[in-house]
Each structure stands twice: as structure tokens, then as C-alpha cells.
Amino acid sequence: MKRVAIVGSSGGNLYNLGGKEPEKLLKEIINQAMAADIHIAKIQFIAAQGSMDMAGKDTISTVYSWDDEANVILSLFRGTLEECNQYVRTLDEALSTEIKAGPVDGLISMSADPDGANQHAIMAAVEKQIAIVGTGGTSMALISAKGANVVLTSGTTGTTNRTRAISFMTALCKHWGISYRPIIGESSGASAISNNPWKRINIRGIMMSSLPGFIALALILALSKIPGLDMLSSVFDVLIKALPVVIAAIAAKQVSDMEEVSVVAGVLAGVLSIDGGIIGGMIGGIGAGLLVNVLFRKCVEWHFPTTTVNIIAGGVSGLLAGLIVFYLLAPIALQAGEWVKVLIEGAVSVSPVAAGLIAGLLIWPAIIGGVYHAAILPIVLLEMEKTGNSFLGAVDMVGLVMVSAGITLANIVSPRDKSEATVATPGFLINMGFGTFVEAAYPFMFSNKAVFAGAIISSGIAGMMVGVFDVRGTAYVPSVMAPLLSNNMIGFVFAMATGLVCAFLFTLLANRIAKKRGKQSIEKLSA
Structure with missing residues (x-):
């Protein structure tokens, strides 16, 4: 396993391209190193609270290092920039000794100071001719001038934490003949799928x-x-x-x-x-x-x-x-987008009531079966691209959001069990306040077939009202705002109210029947 050390600072231009968040910058390099099966031997990195182009001796800075055993980034020292530079010089001598001893195979330099805080490590790397990659125009020019074995050098303009890290590892792995597939994800635990x-x-x-x-x-x-x-x-x-x-x-x-x-x-x-x-x-x-x-x-x-x-x-x-x-x-x-719109409009023009009824009846099975987000939502967005609102978007609001709100409201007013009111309240508020979270109705639908059937019937009736009033609208907005975004405000309000009230009444009746049956069962057992 190859071992590399990371040296440098948050830099001038680098500060604006990732250096202001040093732990994220270093973590990206560490993740890519792990993907290449390269071991991080040392880190000595100075992060200033401002660009080095503007920083002075009194600028507050932090020295970061690496715990080899725990595999964590450490904040070793905090003080002025001058104090941090002095502190790093002691680390630099230790790193220099380690490089000369042989266990360090490569060096990653980012806006390093080859004539100051990082002088000893750089000179040791030059002496051993270990591979060096890095960014920072002035810094890398000085390192190259010392006779270093530089296999990748660049400025920082236009780079990001990820692209720099991948560039470093790609260059080092090619130099050493190591196979490397970059990790494209948030952590070193990214799956193989993430990398394809x-x-x-x-x-x-x-x-x-x-x-x-x-x-x-x-x-x-x-x-x-x-x-x-x-x-x-x-x-x-x-x-x-x-x-x-x-x-x-x-x-x-x-x-x-x-x-x-x-x-x-x-x-x-x-x-x-x-x-x-x-x-x-x-x-x-x-x-x-x-x-x-x-x-x-x-x-x-x-x-x-x-x-x-x-x-x-x-x-x-x-x-x-x-x-x-x-x-x-x-x-x-x-043309493909137009065909989708023509298909929807054609179905609605033949019989808007039937189209709304069918859409309303099918939309709950679609979302439960995972079809909604894969098929219906793209169609809604294709409709909205042309007109700013959608027939299926209106059915979504009245058949899913309002029906879910009605089911949860009924379980607040008259729940089968008092604990269900606590579960139902957040769902009702989110559906009414934000036009989403229809899944709040699932616990009540799946535990009571009558509530489930009531949801589908209510959605069908509400969808039919969308067809009656030829409404175009959208969900994912507060219920009080949704009518304002439709082509028929009064019609949309009526259709929304239909979905909510029907679901409320169906659920209320189902809950009372369930409570009555439960009471009768208890009486039989006690008798």
C-alpha cells in the first residue's frame, strides 16, 4: 500500500474554492485515497479565517493533522497565522524525517510554503524524489524549481474539492501503476452503483x-x-x-x-x-x-x-x-412532450368527468404501488411546462392531498384510539399547510379496509369534480394557495372540499363502526 502525506494551507484563491472549509477539503482527498487503496500517512495543513492573499500575521488560523489509528482529522492548534506557522515548523521537521526514512511514497501539496512552514518536508521529498502532486501556481512553481518529482501541477482556478482530489489520485495512481476508480458520492462508503x-x-x-x-x-x-x-x-x-x-x-x-x-x-x-x-x-x-x-x-x-x-x-x-x-x-x-399533452387533453375532451373519475380512482393505487413518482409526476410536469398548471396536478391535490387531510382530520376528531389523534395531527397540518405528505394517511388506510376503500372512492368523486369544472392546478403548495394557482378558482375549491369532506365522512363512519365492534367484542369477553 502506498502512503502519502498532505501539506499546505487554505491558500489565497484556494480559500474561495474549498479552503474555507478545510475539513471538507481534506475529507474529499481522504475518501479518494481510500478508493485508490492509498494510505494517508500525515497531514499538516494550516487553515486561516480568510484568504492568504489578504491575511496578516494576526489572522486567526487552525492547524489540522491526521490521527493514523483512529482515521480522523484532528484540530491540533489554534492561534494567529504567525503562531500556526511556527507550530507547523516543528511538525514539518518530523515529517521530513519520516519522508527520509522511506515510509512516505508521495506528497500532496496545496498552496504550500516551500520556503517557510513546509520547507523541510519539501526538501526531503526532493531528496527522495517521491512523487508530488499539487495546486497553487506560485507554490508549485517554487517546488518544481527545487528539482522535485512533480507528476501533476496546476493552479486552483476553476477547481473544486472533488475534482482536485480525483486529479491528485488519478495522477499518483497512473504514476505508480495502480488501478483507481473515483468515488462519486458523499463518503468513502459510496456503493458501486454510485461510481457508475x-x-x-x-x-x-x-x-x-x-x-x-x-x-x-x-x-x-x-x-x-x-x-x-x-x-x-x-x-x-x-x-x-x-x-x-x-x-x-x-x-x-x-x-x-x-x-x-x-x-x-x-x-x-x-x-x-x-x-x-x-x-x-x-x-x-x-x-x-x-x-x-x-x-x-x-x-x-x-x-x-x-x-x-x-x-x-x-x-x-x-x-x-x-x-x-x-x-x-x-x-x-x-414532439414527445406534445404527444403526452395531446393524449391528456384528448382524454379530457372526450369526457372530462370520466377522465377525472378514472384518474381519481387510480391515483391512490399508483402512489402506493410506486408508479406515481415514476409515471404520473413526469406527466404533471410536462403539462405544467405548457400552461403552468395541470389536469393530473389538480387530481393530485384533490384526490391525494385533500383525501389524506380528510382521513387524518377524522382521526383527530373521532379516532378509534386516543393515541391515533396524536399521529394524525402532524399529517393533517402538513397536508393543509404544504400540500404534501399524503403518506400520513397510510397507517389508517392499511389498518382499516373501510378507510382504504373510502379513500379511493373519495378520490374518484373529487377527481370527477375536477372534470366537471375542467380544473387545472397543482399540489405541493399550501391548500389555501392552490386555488389561486388554478385556472378555475371556485371549481378547484369545490373539488378540494369534496375530497376532504368525503374522506372525512367515510373515515368517521369507519372509525365509529370499528369502535362499536371493539366494544361489543370486549362485552362478549367479559360476559
């Missing part, structure tokens, strides 16, 4: 993460209808064009997970995918995320400076993926 970008493609996750953008669109639509605020209609038009960018940025981030680099790639791809709608944005973002990983790895293997690696991985990946959508896939993606 293809397996990180999750349409449901991308859509769910993008939902706030669609709710913002609905809010602007509602505000634009207020007299005097009609100028917001132009803002609505801009936001519709921005939705593919939102989708693409999230898709690239989830697929690549290379921090800001993947976000930049996603935004570029999204901007070029606007004409393809949200489906085009998703395709562009996924493509950008996949390309980020490929180009990043190749550029590091070709010994490009880390800054250049980030520019190519973020910029070129976004451009390539976006141009493919722009020139080839946008019309197809846009």
Missing part, C-alpha cells in the same frame, strides 16, 4: 428535484392574473424557457456528481436544449453528466493542468451534449 454514471440516471429523481422550478412557474402564472400585475406574463414566458435549463442542470449534477463542474455542464447543455422542452433538457443534462466523467478522466490521464481539466470537463461536455440536442434531438423531444 449510467446507473445514476434516475428520471424520477431528476423530476422530483426539479419540482420547485415548476411551482415557481405556477406562482408567477397566478400573480400575472392579478389586476396590475399582468406584466408578469412576460416573466412566465421566460420561466417556461428556463425549465429545460433547470432540468438539465439537475440531471447533469445527479449523473456526474462532480460538484460545480457538472452544474456548469448541465446549464450549458440546458441552454442549448431549450427548443426541446423539458425532455430535451433532460436528455442534454444526462448527456452532459456522462461526458463530464469521461472527459475529466481522460484529461487527467493526459496530464492536463487541473484548471484546464475542469474547463474542458464542464465547458466542452455541456457544449457537446447541448449541440447534439440542439441540432438533432430537439424536434423529437419537443
Whole structure:
């Protein structure tokens, strides 16, 4: 097993690119080292409370080290920058001795001071010709000038904690002939799936993460209808064009997970995918995320400076993926979205009442069976992309949220057991206050078949009311605000009230029957 030491400081430009959070910066390197089966021998790192470009001798700083046995980062010393530099000099001499003795095979340098606090360790590394990787233009130039065996050098501009760490490990592993697969996740316990970008493609996750953008669109639509605020209609038009960018940025981030680099790639791809709608944005973002990983790895293997690696991985990946959508896939993606909308509108136009009834009856089995987030939510968002609200979104609010609120309210007013009121109260408040958490009704539905049946029937009736009033709306907003975001405020209020009241009455009746049966059973046993 190879052993490396980490030396340096939070730096000047580095401070703004991860150095202000030294433990996160160091942890990322440690995680990637573990993925490469490389052992961290020592850490001597000075983190100042400000950029070294502006810091003075009296700037408060902290010295970080590494507990080899416990595998934890330690805060060894805290004082002024001058005091920390003096303290590190004693550690530096010890590290120098260890390097000369042979158990250290490589050095990671970040904004180190080769003529000051890190002088002895650097000179020992030069003498032993161990592999050195690092960032910090001035620092690495001085180290190279001393005759060091530098296998990777770069400035810090455009880098992130993750891209720097992966660059360091890729360069060291290639130098030593070690197999290395970067960890793309939050910890060293990331699974193999996390490391395969293809397996990180999750349409449901991308859509769910993008939902706030669609709710913002609905809010602007509602505000634009207020007299005097009609100028917001132009803002609505801009936001519709921005939705593919939102989708693409999230898709690239989830697929690549290379921090800001993947976000930049996603935004570029999204901007070029606007004409393809949200489906085009998703395709562009996924493509950008996949390309980020490929180009990043190749550029590091070709010994490009880390800054250049980030520019190519973020910029070129976004451009390539976006141009493919722009020139080839946008019309197809846009048409696919149109087909979904036409299908929904066609069903509603044939019989809005029947469409609402069927949607209402099926929406509870869909969410319980895991189909809702995979199939229905994407359709809701595709509808909202065109008009700012949705037929199925309205059914969601009246058939899921309001029905769940009605079930929980009945268990607050007349529960089978007093303890159930305590369970039901938070669920009712969250459903009414935030338009989500329909799962609050599950304990009552699954424990009583009558409540379950009542939920489905209530949802069907409420969905039918959506069809009667030809309502378009959305969930995931406070119940008092939802009607304002619909195309028919009075109709939506009536449909919402229908779902809540029906579910309340069904559950109330089911609870009273259950309580009566329980009482009769007790009387029989006592007799």
C-alpha cells in the first residue's frame, strides 16, 4: 500500500474554492485515497479565517493533522497565522524525517510554503524524489524549481474539492501503476452503483428535484392574473424557457456528481436544449453528466493542468451534449412532450368527468404501488411546462392531498384510539399547510379496509369534480394557495372540499363502526 502525506494551507484563491472549509477539503482527498487503496500517512495543513492573499500575521488560523489509528482529522492548534506557522515548523521537521526514512511514497501539496512552514518536508521529498502532486501556481512553481518529482501541477482556478482530489489520485495512481476508480458520492462508503454514471440516471429523481422550478412557474402564472400585475406574463414566458435549463442542470449534477463542474455542464447543455422542452433538457443534462466523467478522466490521464481539466470537463461536455440536442434531438423531444399533452387533453375532451373519475380512482393505487413518482409526476410536469398548471396536478391535490387531510382530520376528531389523534395531527397540518405528505394517511388506510376503500372512492368523486369544472392546478403548495394557482378558482375549491369532506365522512363512519365492534367484542369477553 502506498502512503502519502498532505501539506499546505487554505491558500489565497484556494480559500474561495474549498479552503474555507478545510475539513471538507481534506475529507474529499481522504475518501479518494481510500478508493485508490492509498494510505494517508500525515497531514499538516494550516487553515486561516480568510484568504492568504489578504491575511496578516494576526489572522486567526487552525492547524489540522491526521490521527493514523483512529482515521480522523484532528484540530491540533489554534492561534494567529504567525503562531500556526511556527507550530507547523516543528511538525514539518518530523515529517521530513519520516519522508527520509522511506515510509512516505508521495506528497500532496496545496498552496504550500516551500520556503517557510513546509520547507523541510519539501526538501526531503526532493531528496527522495517521491512523487508530488499539487495546486497553487506560485507554490508549485517554487517546488518544481527545487528539482522535485512533480507528476501533476496546476493552479486552483476553476477547481473544486472533488475534482482536485480525483486529479491528485488519478495522477499518483497512473504514476505508480495502480488501478483507481473515483468515488462519486458523499463518503468513502459510496456503493458501486454510485461510481457508475449510467446507473445514476434516475428520471424520477431528476423530476422530483426539479419540482420547485415548476411551482415557481405556477406562482408567477397566478400573480400575472392579478389586476396590475399582468406584466408578469412576460416573466412566465421566460420561466417556461428556463425549465429545460433547470432540468438539465439537475440531471447533469445527479449523473456526474462532480460538484460545480457538472452544474456548469448541465446549464450549458440546458441552454442549448431549450427548443426541446423539458425532455430535451433532460436528455442534454444526462448527456452532459456522462461526458463530464469521461472527459475529466481522460484529461487527467493526459496530464492536463487541473484548471484546464475542469474547463474542458464542464465547458466542452455541456457544449457537446447541448449541440447534439440542439441540432438533432430537439424536434423529437419537443414532439414527445406534445404527444403526452395531446393524449391528456384528448382524454379530457372526450369526457372530462370520466377522465377525472378514472384518474381519481387510480391515483391512490399508483402512489402506493410506486408508479406515481415514476409515471404520473413526469406527466404533471410536462403539462405544467405548457400552461403552468395541470389536469393530473389538480387530481393530485384533490384526490391525494385533500383525501389524506380528510382521513387524518377524522382521526383527530373521532379516532378509534386516543393515541391515533396524536399521529394524525402532524399529517393533517402538513397536508393543509404544504400540500404534501399524503403518506400520513397510510397507517389508517392499511389498518382499516373501510378507510382504504373510502379513500379511493373519495378520490374518484373529487377527481370527477375536477372534470366537471375542467380544473387545472397543482399540489405541493399550501391548500389555501392552490386555488389561486388554478385556472378555475371556485371549481378547484369545490373539488378540494369534496375530497376532504368525503374522506372525512367515510373515515368517521369507519372509525365509529370499528369502535362499536371493539366494544361489543370486549362485552362478549367479559360476559
